Amino acid sequence: MEERNLEKFSDLMNCPVRHVLDRFGDKWSVLILIMLDEKGTLRFNALHHTIPDISQKMLTVTLRTLEADGLITRKIYPEIPPRVEYQLTEMGSSLIPYIDGLAKWALHNMPHILRSRDQYNNKVTLN
Amino acid sequence: MEERNLEKFSDLMNCPVRHVLDRFGDKWSVLILIMLDEKGTLRFNALHHTIPDISQKMLTVTLRTLEADGLITRKIYPEIPPRVEYQLTEMGSSLIPYIDGLAKWALHNMPHILRSRDQYNNKVTLN
DNA sequence: CCGTATCCCGCCTGATACTG
DNA sequence: CAGTATCAGGCGGGATACGG
Numbered sequence: 001m002e003e004r005n006l007e008k009f010s011d012l013m014n015c016p017v018r019h020v021l022d023r024f025g026d027k028w029s030v031l032i033l034i035m036l037d038e039k040g041t042l043r044f045n046a047l048h049h050t051i052p053d054i055s056q057k058m059l060t061v062t063l064r065t066l067e068a069d070g071l072i073t074r075k076i077y078p079e080i081p082p083r084v085e086y087q088l089t090e091m092g093s094s095l096i097p098y099i100d101g102l103a104k105w106a107l108h109n110m111p112h113i114l115r116s117r118d119q120y121n122n123k124v125t126l127n
Numbered sequence: 128m129e130e131r132n133l134e135k136f137s138d139l140m141n142c143p144v145r146h147v148l149d150r151f152g153d154k155w156s157v158l159i160l161i162m163l164d165e166k167g168t169l170r171f172n173a174l175h176h177t178i179p180d181i182s183q184k185m186l187t188v189t190l191r192t193l194e195a196d197g198l199i200t201r202k203i204y205p206e207i208p209p210r211v212e213y214q215l216t217e218m219g220s221s222l223i224p225y226i227d228g229l230a231k232w233a234l235h236n237m238p239h240i241l242r243s244r245d246q247y248n249n250k251v252t253l254n
Numbered sequence: 255c256c257g258t259a260t261c262c263c264g265c266c267t268g269a270t271a272c273t274g
Numbered sequence: 275c276a277g278t279a280t281c282a283g284g285c286g287g288g289a290t291a292c293g294g
Contacts, residue, residue, distance in 0.1 A: 016233035017161060017226065023240070025152040027267080034144060044276055055268050060277065070243030081275040082274085091236055098228045099144065105225050106143035109218055113150070116197030154287075171256055182288055187257060208255040209294085 023069070028054055028062045030099060033088065036072060037096045041087040071095070150196070155181055155189045157226055160215065163199060164223045168214040198222070 024030050028051070035050045036042060042050070048059055063086060066072045071092035077083040088096075151157050155178070162177045163169060169177070175186055190213060193199045198219035204210040215223075 015158075016230045016237060017157060019237050020229050020233040021152070021154070021157060025148070025154070027148070027152075030144060030148060031142075056277075057269090057279095058267065061267095068244050068247035069240045071240075076276095079275095080274095082277085084276065091239060094236070095232060098225070098232050101225045101228055102147050103143045105222060106147040109221070110143065110146050112218060113196045113198075117195050120195035183257075184259095184289090185287060188287090203256095206255095209257085211256065 026062070028058055029066060032062055032066065033071065033092055033095065034099060036086060036088050037093065041085050044084050044086070047086060153189070155185055156193060159189055159193065160198065160219055160222065161226060163213060163215045164220065168212050171211050171213070174213060
């Protein structure tokens with residue numbers, strides 16, 4: 001990411017929160033992990049059906065990245081037609097509870113946030 | 128965000144995880160919340176010093192968004208020179224434990240992820 | 255001190271077409 | 275079925291300059 005001025009940000013480079021956001025702040029990674037947790041093992045197209053609004057390209061890219069990071073496994077069956085199955089690794093599974101925690105917080109607080117945002121926008125546009 | 132084809136994604140629009148990522152997946156929001164939790168009340172420049180590598184523009188923008196969402200308060204002292212203090216709201220504070228959970232997971236697992244990523248890249252480039 | 259106002263680049267993402 | 279390859283657009287975010 002930021003390779004320059006390392007000396008200046010050396011303490012921030014070790015900040016775990018930065019790493020988490022850099023890694024999982026993208027649009028699809030977390031959602032895919034959740035789906036694999038909910039449904040267990042899934043084939044490429046089955047996964048695509050659970051997340052209809054992801055492009056095929058982004059699904060492939062995100063799956064490869066998750067595999068590279070050791071969060072999911074990719075098992076290829078040498079058949080015709082080809083079959084590829086994805087599932088969480090142990091490390092991938094260990095992340096789920098923390099995501100669920102955030103999800104529950106969101107479920108409870110998102111209404112407040114949206115209401116607050118509306119009020120704020122009204123105030124601003126009234127001036 | 129996606130205003131079209133709502134009927135198709137109606138169930139996904141209600142997915143709390145999507146909301147969380149849409150809202151906190153940006154580069155700075157979570158980091159600012161953590162700093163305000165650690166340090167308590169902070170002035171604009173003090174906050175900037177705790178996060179040196181954010182631009183002044185993005186600090187302002189992110190603070191306004193957090194304020195609009197009801198996660199922080201912004202208190203202006205009508206003095207010369209001006210003083211503005213930021214601190215977490217109750218809702219903002221309630222999010223911190225979940226962020227900490229993720230941070231601890233990251234602290235423990237990031238080394239594995241980075242190692243896995245390296246191995247994967249070596250494999251690929253060997254072919 | 256605490257911002258706003260512009261300009262602009264990188265790259266993430268989606269659309270589309272093609273392959274073993 | 276499960277992918278690559280390629281192209282194009284939008285937008286987040288940085289740099290810079292200015293203002294109360």
